[in-house]
Amino acid sequence: MTPLWTSDEIAQATGGTASTAFEVTGVTFDSREVEPGFLFIAMPGTVHDGHTFVDAAFAAGAAGAVVSQIVNGPHVLVDDTFAALQALGREARQRCNATIVGVTGSVGKTSTKEALYAALGRCRPGKVHRSVKSYNNHTGVPLSLARMPRDAEYAVLEMGMNNKGEIAGLTRQVRPNVALITAIAPAHIETLGSEEAVADAKAEIFEGLEPDGVAIIPNDSAHRDRLLKAARRRADQITTFGGGDADVHAVHAVSAEGGGSLISAALLERELTFTISQRGEHWVSNALAVLAAVEALGEDVAVAGLALADLGGLKGRGERHMIAVDGGEVLLIDESYNANPASMAATLKSLGAEKDVARRIAVLGPMRELGEHSGALHAGLAPAVLDAHVDELILIGDEMRPLAEQVIGKLSLDLANDVDEATKELAAKIRPGDAILVKASNSVGLARLVERMVKEGACST
Incomplete structure (x- = not known):
């Protein structure tokens, strides 16, 4: 196997000194992710210093480490391990001839990244790299670059932000x-102040575009013209996707047998009819964005469409589980990873569209980083909850009280103090045939509810 990095290459890229010769097949800064042959980067931390876990990394099979203090085991000694990670990312980008797709947005960026990875992977098997999980920040992006194989032909890398200027730094790496923007929503509005500022922060992705670069923009966004203006400064080509007069749009989109959607799409060069396995109108938009990118890259959109039909559930982002209960089963829809007003409304609409269910239950936790807008935006979810014909609503925490005040008396409502209490209330309510939606910002920890229910007896669909 061709090594991902040799000790000499690591030392040269980082300006460090190798203690001995070694080769690595992977890179991580999380000792829990170490596999045999990996490079462990001992990153500084606010709680724990990565050097504390060097011995554990070697015990797990690490072939070497990047450290700022001498350790027992093969290593490259540097002055600053975070700077070394960034240097490895820059060198990986420099040495690889892969065509890079950068993805950002307030809603759907991880799902779209995964779908695009699957689509390109169907076109070029084994030659596509991506950022895993949501490794999209100042440490995750250089790590994703450092992991990029030398012979990758494509890479799909996600970029996120909390503040102005962060994506500008990432896109230059x-x-x-x-460069693809999925959608704009009031996520991170607490720090940025307005949706317009959110749009400007996301549009920073265009600042890193290579010559002859392509910008892909959501046509349905209220901030489309703002995004277009930013893209024109850098992009050689701009493609819009979504509804209306978008360059890439759905001519027809109807529910497909067994879930998902059957879509006839007009692309720049052709029309394509295909099926997506994921449910919800928001996934129609995601699929159009994916096909716009595939077409811009000159790959076979029909082959990409086959990949979209086969795309499985994404953990925390719509993965579906059938849970065994007394007398039958219930459907659990896991949307526990993230939440903002747009994604809440979209997934509630999908819950309302579920067919052949006895009742619809929604377990909703707070949407975080909304600042002074939090109360109004949580209260604003009421129409989506009611339109989804939710029979049982379980809300978690004081931040959800504005929503509770809007729907009290209109459906069965329970307020839980925390995830553990919500889990107990849900367990007491469920009946065979129920469909349950679980959604909140990741920091709420609703994944624990999902894990408990799955552990007690489930099969994924």
């Missing part, structure tokens, strides 16, 4: 050939 990634240097995308294609």
Whole structure:
């Protein structure tokens, strides 16, 4: 196997000194992710210093480490391990000839990244790299770059932010050939102040575009023209996707047998009819964005469409589980990873569209990082809850009280103090045939509710 990095290459890229010769097949800064042959980067931390876990990394099979203090085991000694990670990312981008797609947005960026990875992977098997999980920040992006194989032909890298200027820094590391924005919503509005500022922060992705770069923009966004203006400064080509007069749009989209959607789409060069396995109108938009990127890259959109039909459930982002209960089963829809007003409304609409269910239950936790807008935005979810014909609503925490005040008396409502209490209330309510939606910002910890229910007896669908 061709090594991902040799000790000499690591030392040269980082300006460090190798204690001995070694080769690595992977990179991580989390000792729990170490596999045999990996490079462990001992990152500084606010709670724990990565050097504390060097011995554990070697015990797990690490072939080497990047450290700022001498350790027992093969290592490259540097002055600053975070700077070393960034240097490895820059060198990986420099040495690889892969075409890079950068993805950002307030809603759907991880799902779209995964779908695009699957689509390109169907076109070029084994030659596509991506950022895993949501490794999309100042440490995750250089790590994703450092993990990029030398012979990758494509890479799909996600970029996120909390503040102005963060994506600008990330996109200059990634240097995308294609930059895609999925949607704009009031996520991170607490720090940025307005949706317009959110749009401007996301539009920073265009600042890193390579010459002849392509910008892909949501046509349905209220901030489309703002995004277009930013893209024109850097992009050689701009493609819009979504509804209306979008360059890539759905001519027809109807529910498909067994879930998902059957879509006839007009692309720049052709029309395509395909099926997506994921449910909800928001996934129609995601699929159009994916096909816009695939077409911009010159790959076979029909082959990409096959990949979208086969795309499985994404953990925390719509993964579906059938849970065994007394007398039958219930459907659990896991949307526990993230939440903002747009994604809440979209997934509630999908819950309302579920067919052949006895009751619809929604377990909803707070949407975080909304600042002074939090109360109004939580209260604003009421129409989506009511339109989804939710029979049982379990809300978690004081931040959800504005929503509770809007729907009290209109459906069965329970307020839980925390996830553990919500789990107990849900367990007492469920009946065979129920469909349950679980959604909140990741920091709420609703994944624990999902894990408990799955552990007690479930099969994924």
